[in-house]
Amino acid sequence: MQFGIFSVGDVTTDPTTGTTVSEHERIKAMVAIALKAEEVGLDVFATGEHHNPPFVPSSPTTMLGYIAARTRNLILSTATTLITTNDPVKIAEDYAMLQHLADGRVDLMMGRGNTGPVYPWFGQDIRNGIALAVENYALLRRLWREEVVDWEGKFRTPLQGFTSTPRPLDGVPPFVWHGSIRSPEIAEQAAYYGDGFFHNNIFWPMSHTKQMVQLYRNRFEHYGHGPADQAIVGLGGQVFMRKNSQDAVREFRPYFDNAPVYGHGPSLEDFSAETPLTVGSPQQVIDRYASMREHVGDYQRQLFLMDHAGLPLPVVLEQIEMLGSEVVPVLRAEMAAGRPAHIPDAPTHASLKAAGRRHA
């Protein structure tokens, strides 16, 4: 089971001090957060991809390449790679390059992006969102798997005798997750290819997450990749901890109340009841997240959102420290207990390389 951090990279004013960090400070903070994740023994750091303020991470592989140079074990991933508005040729090149630099510690998560205006900035139309995700990803897979590609589709210029360089490290393309919150088509896509499915459930009740994961698992089995319980599932999460849960609530409430997306909406208490947000003691976080598998089955990756809504960097680093030292070791033990032996781990470069050798 992998545990990690994912960041949307928002620049948000700290509501308790009125301070707003600069883009430069935020970018450096994301790096510090990734390094902290490695230091405390987490497995994954994933960055979002955004092309509009107040978000900074428009160039994920630049950031991940820099982090790769400063870490040894951390898997570098994305919380979304826009398969709709990025040219699949450029994704193939960028992530293969990153894979080489990071010695294989790379996977990525495909997402469509949910902001309408972004599409025309890159010459696309949100109404084609699903069709773009389907066609572009089909091409991306071929670019990584076939040396020479002849291709023609609806959304980009045809390719004739094209070779994407560099070739994936050891001939093993990065493992791909497909992230979707609401679209069954994307769960279907993940299942069709036997890729991972990540449900970013941080704004959603478990009943919905459960349905999406169940659909993915059923279709994974349908397409012949193995039994449903061997499908590769990831979930999002969001926590804020203090030794005493009242302190956690008191300290986090102003950030919650003013947060982008859900701020000025439901109460912290209602939102905590409806979504995986857990604000309280480390033990409360452990209890909540240890129970996730009761809803979606044994799963492979749990990412936490720790650094948004204007939380200052020192607090975020402290939170990640608690996550790594007090929460995740217990969760690892609890998730391992009673986990059937045939449930696979999330694929890594090493495991995919070994599997490739076995099949060869």
Next chain:
Amino acid sequence: MTERSIAVVTAGLSQPSSTRLLADRLATATRDALLQGGDEASIHVVELRELATDIAHHLVTQVPGAALRSALDTVRSADGLIAVTPVFTASYSGLFKSFVDVIGNEDLVGLPVLLGATGGTERHSLVLDYQMRGVFAYLRALPAPTAVYAASSDWGSGDGHLGRRIERAAGEFAELVAGRTPPRPSTSDSGLTSVPFEQLLTGE
């Protein structure tokens, strides 16, 4: 097998007119839907273009010409009315409204109506629900829940969206004409379903 008389009022002006085209498709789909329920349809088309001067005279003199009188009889005696107008200057056309103005206020009470409109862009589609539906609500007619708007882009696209809207609207309308209530979709909670991926890959 009961025969249901369907009046089709179309206010298109050009030849061929996309308004007439939509009206014909709605009429055909209605005929099919009625047949499924075991009823036959007799379709009577009223082209308002041909009645334009009659309607103008009637507005001024209060005397309908023979052609207009026959058209009004067709509508008043129908079991259902399909009413289709082009959008002119952000509303139904003046000709369409003038025809409605010469129908008596009590003549359409309880009559099932299928609403349709055409236009150059999708931007005008709410004309159906914010303007046409209001007129027929005033006349205490029974507009079917689904109304069909066809923009220029709909005629050129092969995506089947227009066809599906027509079919749904005609289905509801036929139920009303046959004296039934359009069925509610099943709300059973049987989990999420998707489209087979091969179908998504081929873009169908």
